Amino acid sequence: MPETGARLADMPQLKLGRYEIAAEIGRGAMGTVYKAHDPLIERTVALKTIRLDLSHQAHQVFEERFYREAKSAGRLNHPNIVTIYDVGETDGSAYIAMEYLQGESLDTLLDNHIRLPIERIAHITLQIANGLAYAHQHGVIHRDVKPANIILMRRGRVVKITDFGIAQIPTSAQTGDGALLGSPRYMSPEQVQGRIVDGRSDVFSLGVVLYEMLTGRTPFTGDDLSTILYNIMNFEPAPPSSVNQDVPHAFDRIVMRALSKQPAGRYPTARDMATDLRALRGVTPMVVQPVNPAPDTPATLLARTRQTDKAMLRTLLSMISLGIATVAVLAMIALLVSSDASHAPPVTHYIRAIIAVPAPIASPSQSAAQKFISVPADRVQTVKNNQPNRIAIAALDKKIQALKIKRAELLAKFTELHPDVVIATLQIKRLEKEKRKLAREKG
Structure with a gap:
């Protein structure tokens, strides 16, 4: 020293x-x-x-x-x-x-x-x-x-x-x-x-x-x-x-x-x-492992969504050359450029739903485009139905975070056995249990 x-x-x-x-x-x-x-x-x-x-x-x-x-x-x-x-x-x-x-x-x-x-x-x-x-x-x-x-x-x-x-x-x-x-x-x-x-x-x-x-x-x-x-x-x-x-x-x-x-x-x-x-010794040029991205702001989220949408559209357009569902591609483009695009879900939601969920078995007469487009609406409706749970979970997260900060302040003055600290700990556990229950219902 x-x-x-x-x-x-x-x-x-x-x-x-x-x-x-x-x-x-x-x-x-x-x-x-x-x-x-x-x-x-x-x-x-x-x-x-x-x-x-x-x-x-x-x-x-x-x-x-x-x-x-x-x-x-x-x-x-x-x-x-x-x-x-x-x-x-x-x-x-x-x-x-x-x-x-x-x-x-x-x-x-x-x-x-x-x-x-x-x-x-x-x-x-x-x-x-x-x-x-x-x-x-x-x-x-x-x-x-x-x-x-x-x-x-x-x-x-x-x-x-x-x-x-x-x-x-x-x-x-x-x-x-x-x-x-x-x-x-x-x-x-x-x-x-x-x-x-x-x-x-x-x-x-x-x-x-x-x-x-x-x-x-x-x-x-x-x-x-x-x-x-x-x-x-x-x-x-x-x-x-x-x-x-x-x-x-x-x-x-x-x-x-x-x-x-x-x-x-x-x-x-x-x-x-x-x-x-x-x-960095000598402050020379260096290659650093990528930083974990910061939480999204509306601007960064919109920019990344647009970039992803464009990439997904390029993939769909390349599928045309393979003879796959021209109508589906046009439908995706229509969604992207619709007049109410600022409120519509990004096109990637629809595309990922199509990729992730197999279409229902169709009759021989059902067109490829009909089979391709029939699934996303159901998936989007499910997401909308989960909205109340997401809001409730976000509200619980705020309460839990506030209680954890309060508990940290108390621990700066008292031991873990102090009644105020014990009460804050129990409140945190109760809210976390409620959050897990909502998350299971959402799933």
Whole structure:
């Protein structure tokens, strides 16, 4: 950890366990970080303390998670991860002894509005991705990737990630008012919803950090916790190059993929993200895997529908040369150019219905065109009949999302066993059950 605080030479010698405190490095919501000396092996360490104010039962939960997370993180041995040496408890505090670093945190640079060169940003992000990839490969998820947990040494030529697993440890400091205000901006949507997370959650958080380095601001902002959480769930940020014109467009594709709302739309692993970042070294032209498309707006949906319609019409026109249903082709063209086309279903609905559903067995006298056109109307009528269910499901989705945001806010103040949290959880489960029932009826 970097040293930023005053020395304690004039104070009586302080000790935590066997560690002799030399200087205070910094303070946070959870506790204090010190520069300390380990007399057993004559080594300087960073000593992170965690204040405890827990009931007996809560203390048992803390100990279980604290030692489990510390043990997992302590097994990590990678040049981009801060090494953990020891953990322990004393005098109402827990502590973690870790590698002492001469450097500064990334948030210090960002808070001072220091704009990093594009190539340096790519280099820093690549090192973070490499460290996360190694941790994920060994079954360790960080859960709190943010600038304060990223240490830059030698002006960013060497990057270290710290505080693996700390976000999982329950302490009273994490349940106080405002205790989470430093981290929500970097949370993934699944963290906001209280779902189980995997390495793709860290990929999302790294995408937020990269966005902030490129633009000088985080993609999801707000005046209060509720607004920030809502924006993480619903807001699609502008590509970095539209905020900072010095950012190459190649970064847009990487950032926007990492920030996909759905984990399946992101990079499958941090290693995959590192591969694309490695191609950016020197900011050279690169080929990036396609970004999962953003949710459709009416304009993009109409444009893509028209493109698909044209492609499908070209297919039908080619069928004419094979002697297939000239009348059917003309019928499709008539639908496409009808005077009320703005309200009619796209021609692809009819064509796909024709392709997917076999026509009824016709008498020998029934024409090919009659057999070809007889099916779509039934399919379209079925879609119309399902409209009320779709509206009801969409309404339930909004209620569920609002409740999940409310639950996340409550969890910032209380434990999962608090009555308000329990009630919100039960309400979410009830609405999700109702949604599944409607979905089955729709099917």
